[in-house]
Amino acid sequence: MSPVLIFTERGIYCPAGDFYIDPWRPVDRALITHAHADHARPGHNRYLATDIAAPVLRHRLGDITLNTVRYGETRTIGDATVSFHPAGHVPGSAQIRVEVEGEVWCASGDYKTAPDGLSTPFEPVRCHAFITESTFGLPVFRWRPDADLASEINAWWQAAQEAGQTPVLGAYSFGKAQRLLTLLDSNIGPILTHGAVETTTQVMRVQGLPLPATTHVTPEMKIKDHPGALVLAPPSALGSTWMGRFGTTTTAFASGWMQLRGIRRRRAADKGFVISDHADWDGLNSAIRDTGAERVFVTHGYTDSFSRWLTDQGYDAAPVPTEFGGEEEEEDA
Amino acid sequence: MKSFAALFTAIDGTTRTNPKVAALADYFATAPEPDRLWTVALFSGRRPKRAATTTELRRWAGEIAELPDWLVEDSYAVVGDLAETLALILPEATTEPDTGTLTDWLTRLSTLPGRPEEERRAAVETAWSSLGKTERFLFNKLITGGFRIGISRKLMTRALARATERDEADIALRLMGDWTPATMTWDRLIHANDPEAEGARPYPFCLAYGLDSEPETLGAPDDWHAEWKWDGIRGQLIIRHRQHHLWSRGEELMTDRFPEFARAPDFLPDGTVIDGEVLAWDVDAPMPFAALQKRIGRKTVPKKLLTEAPAMLYAYDLLEDGGEDIRALPFADRRARLEALIVNLPDDAPLRLSPRIPFADWGTLAQHRLTARDKRAEGLMLKRMSSPYATGRKRGDWWKWKLDPLSIDAVMIYAQAGHGRRANLFTDFTFAVWDGEALVPFTKAYSGLTDEEFGQITAWVRKNTQQRFGPVRQVTPVHVFEIAFEGIQASPRHKSGIALRFPRMARWRHDKPPSEAGTLGELQALLAQYG
Numbered sequence: 051m052s053p054v055l056i057f058t059e060r061g062i063y064c065p066a067g068d069f070y071i072d073p074w075r076p077v078d079r080a081l082i083t084h085a086h087a088d089h090a091r092p093g094h095n096r097y098l099a100t101d102i103a104a105p106v107l108r109h110r111l112g113d114i115t116l117n118t119v120r121y122g123e124t125r126t127i128g129d130a131t132v133s134f135h136p137a138g139h140v141p142g143s144a145q146i147r148v149e150v151e152g153e154v155w156c157a158s159g160d161y162k163t164a165p166d167g168l169s170t171p172f173e174p175v176r177c178h179a180f181i182t183e184s185t186f187g188l189p190v191f192r193w194r195p196d197a198d199l200a201s202e203i204n205a206w207w208q209a210a211q212e213a214g215q216t217p218v219l220g221a222y223s224f225g226k227a228q229r230l231l232t233l234l235d236s237n238i239g240p241i242l243t244h245g246a247v248e249t250t251t252q253v254m255r256v257q258g259l260p261l262p263a264t265t266h267v268t269p270e271m272k273i274k275d276h277p278g279a280l281v282l283a284p285p286s287a288l289g290s291t292w293m294g295r296f297g298t299t300t301t302a303f304a305s306g307w308m309q310l311r312g313i314r315r316r317r318a319a320d321k322g323f324v325i326s327d328h329a330d331w332d333g334l335n336s337a338i339r340d341t342g343a344e345r346v347f348v349t350h351g352y353t354d355s356f357s358r359w360l361t362d363q364g365y366d367a368a369p370v371p372t373e374f375g376g377e378e379e380e381e382d383a
Numbered sequence: 384m385k386s387f388a389a390l391f392t393a394i395d396g397t398t399r400t401n402p403k404v405a406a407l408a409d410y411f412a413t414a415p416e417p418d419r420l421w422t423v424a425l426f427s428g429r430r431p432k433r434a435a436t437t438t439e440l441r442r443w444a445g446e447i448a449e450l451p452d453w454l455v456e457d458s459y460a461v462v463g464d465l466a467e468t469l470a471l472i473l474p475e476a477t478t479e480p481d482t483g484t485l486t487d488w489l490t491r492l493s494t495l496p497g498r499p500e501e502e503r504r505a506a507v508e509t510a511w512s513s514l515g516k517t518e519r520f521l522f523n524k525l526i527t528g529g530f531r532i533g534i535s536r537k538l539m540t541r542a543l544a545r546a547t548e549r550d551e552a553d554i555a556l557r558l559m560g561d562w563t564p565a566t567m568t569w570d571r572l573i574h575a576n577d578p579e580a581e582g583a584r585p586y587p588f589c590l591a592y593g594l595d596s597e598p599e600t601l602g603a604p605d606d607w608h609a610e611w612k613w614d615g616i617r618g619q620l621i622i623r624h625r626q627h628h629l630w631s632r633g634e635e636l637m638t639d640r641f642p643e644f645a646r647a648p649d650f651l652p653d654g655t656v657i658d659g660e661v662l663a664w665d666v667d668a669p670m671p672f673a674a675l676q677k678r679i680g681r682k683t684v685p686k687k688l689l690t691e692a693p694a695m696l697y698a699y700d701l702l703e704d705g706g707e708d709i710r711a712l713p714f715a716d717r718r719a720r721l722e723a724l725i726v727n728l729p730d731d732a733p734l735r736l737s738p739r740i741p742f743a744d745w746g747t748l749a750q751h752r753l754t755a756r757d758k759r760a761e762g763l764m765l766k767r768m769s770s771p772y773a774t775g776r777k778r779g780d781w782w783k784w785k786l787d788p789l790s791i792d793a794v795m796i797y798a799q800a801g802h803g804r805r806a807n808l809f810t811d812f813t814f815a816v817w818d819g820e821a822l823v824p825f826t827k828a829y830s831g832l833t834d835e836e837f838g839q840i841t842a843w844v845r846k847n848t849q850q851r852f853g854p855v856r857q858v859t860p861v862h863v864f865e866i867a868f869e870g871i872q873a874s875p876r877h878k879s880g881i882a883l884r885f886p887r888m889a890r891w892r893h894d895k896p897p898s899e900a901g902t903l904g905e906l907q908a909l910l911a912q913y914g
């Protein structure tokens with residue numbers, strides 16, 4: 051019997067169901083874990099994703115043929131039974147469970163074990179084989195609770211206000227930006243958003259996610275009409291001429307990579323907040339333990355180190371051959 | 384330790400100069416005196432004696448965190464800083480937060496060197512379990528030495544001058560020399576007049592930038608003095624109170640290492656300070672850097688080396704004359720005084736005038752530059768005739784115009800991932816040249832390509848790995864790179880028998896198949912000519 055899932059140059063493939071998971075070349079049938087660009091690519095004939103992922107997916111990929119499922123709902127595709135389970139990474143993100151003749155495999159996509167108040171919280175999926183990401187698969191990556199981060203970010207906002215500076219917070223426009231919106235304390239002042247952040251936020255607001263009010267930064271907008279405001283923008287806007295309109299600014303960047311001093315300094319932002327949509331070291335280890343899987347395939351990140359570690363822990367673990375790993379894009383971290 | 388950690392966070396949290404200086408000045412004005420003194424010492428490269436080796440620290444931290452050695456190593460490879468890696472992998476602090484000051488911590492550390500391992504480990508573990516993440520990182524930095532945290536000596540001097548309301552140049556002078564917090568007090572460092580310390584105190588070195596445009600842009604040749612840029616150790620020879628002192632640019636006292644200069648007070652008057660280059664000397668010309676290198680690591684020099692590689696100071700500049708600080712005078716005047724001083728020296732004095740290269744136009748000078756290697760020089764130095772002797776690096780008056788590097792085309796045979804931001808890129812490569820049918824590795828290089836090129840080569844390495852040795856991947860030998868380097872010397876420790884100075888990738892030779900890469904014979908020829 052062929053394995054439930056195999057790694058091909060188009061992506062993860064299920065021979066029994068003749069479909070791909072997060073393929074990076076055009077295929078007939080694509081199951082999409084979530085709407086980040088390195089997982090959801092254009093050009094496939096048919097897409098299947100969660101209902102919660104659908105609005106942003108449509109917003110990003112335009113007019114695609116998209117079917118949706120709810121978390122936990124099963125579908126039969128060929129000889130395979132598939133279901134989507136919360137991955138806790140961004141709203142609508144899923145781990146995809148595939149069962150063929152009683153053998154269960156699960157492809158995690160990207161995941162985060164700690165709840166963030168916006169994404170449906172991560173649920174472990176019992177399986178025989180687990181395909182895990184390892185973006186932060188080294189023991190130097192450990193996150194603090196969201197409450198700590200919230201007070202750190204809000205304190206930074208307040209300090210900027212007192213110093214007469216406009217704080218500009220850089221974060222990826224889908225996922226990280228909205229999570230920050232839930233952490234920011236609107237009592238401190240108004241929140242202004244860059245267009246890239248605003249449009250995605252608006253899509254998610256319309257679908258009913260609890261997001262605070264924001265003001266879109268337009269060319270006509272005057273910063274003095276919004277005293278004490280904080281600006282939320284994609285990382286590419288930090289340091290660009292777009293910043294000119296805000297007077298004296300102080301910048302910060304929010305990402306798991308901010309854990310490392312070298313990266314923090316090279317970012318050349320005034321401050322780095324360690325906040326990630328991916329599981330940290332402890333999260334990866336507990337998630338894998340909770341699947342009960344014997345076999346673990348490691349993709350996306352520190353694959354060599356992390357699979358060696360898992361092997362030491364008694365798993366039958368291996369990095370996914372790198373030529374099939376797709377290119378690594380700095381989309382979300 | 385808390386206030387020192389706060390200072391660090393403030394400095395580390397900004398890329399701008401003014402907030403850094405302000406944070407430092409504030410600290411110097413408010414912290415307890417011993418802490419200030421230690422901070423000055425740490426930021427000017429003075430480190431406490433090691434309480435533990437890095438190997439021990441890795442092992443201890445790994446055992447506490449229950450991580451295997453290789454994973455600590457892999458983590459270090461990504462983080463790029465051992466002190467930080469260990470601070471991050473250790474479990475959260477468990478005991479009451481420690482309230483000791485920076486000086487308390489350093490005093491505790493100072494009792495540890497030489498003690499048995501269990502004792503040192505217990506002390507370090509106690510610290511780890513009571514310090515927060517930033518403090519723990521700083522503590523690890525204190526143990527491992529090397530306190531570079533984005534504050535230059537110049538900025539620290541400025542902050543110190545601001546906090547103590549003293550002249551910046553005066554402070555810069557006072558910080559020079561080989562004092563330690565154990566031999567110094569805050570008051571003596573900043574305020575007191577100590578004739579003995581002042582007698583030995585060097586001036587801050589004036590440094591040059593690399594010339595990055597055509598020399599014609601410098602203006603009239605008459606305004607400039609040209610001389611060779613020698614490949615030795617920049618040094619400052621001080622004669623005061625009938626004693627001599629020899630300082631390196633790194634502010635290390637080299638007096639005992641070069642006994643040749645003990646005679647200097649015999650023929651130089653008191654109150655003389657000369658800037659020059661210490662070179663190994665062979666009758667009438669400098670020897671290659673490798674000859675001098677044999678003497679660098681030694682505190683005292685065996686007789687044999689003294690005869691094999693005698694030292695000479697090639698004088699560039701005069702900073703003090705007759706006890707008077709003349710750094711503000713124009714270079715032309717200082718040089719004239721230097722010449723007058725040296726012209727009367729006996730022939731066997733270990734001191735000569737670095738010759739001036741006369742030139743009427745820039746084209747002539749460019750021709751001279753091409754012969755630098757034959758002179759055993761690295762290139763040319765250009766000094767504006769009217770320039771004062773500046774403190775540190777200043778743009779505009781002094782330029783180094785180095786020779787184009789030597790180069791050879793080589794085949795990439797091994798690749799390794801980089802550190803930090805480059806941890807997911809292959810950036811460290813080993814290169815080989817042909818020796819008959821075989822490829823012989825001869826150098827590593829890890830800089831010189833663009834980020835895009837590193838990205839391309841990374842994708843290629845992933846798909847063309849033949850074998851793995853730990854983090855090192857052997858790759859199919861197909862890519863040819865031009866390797867540029869500054870010097871070449873014989874090295875029995877290397878398989879190829881040669882070692883390069885400052886090798887880097889100058890160009891990715893997409894146009895060359897591996898069969899057209901260089902040979903060991905070519906390297907040996909370069910060695911014979913320039914080694």
Ligand SMILES: [Zn+2]
Pocket residue numbers: 084086089139160382
């Ligand atoms: Zn993602």
Ligand SMILES: [Zn+2]
Pocket residue numbers: 086088089160350381
């Ligand atoms: Zn991803």
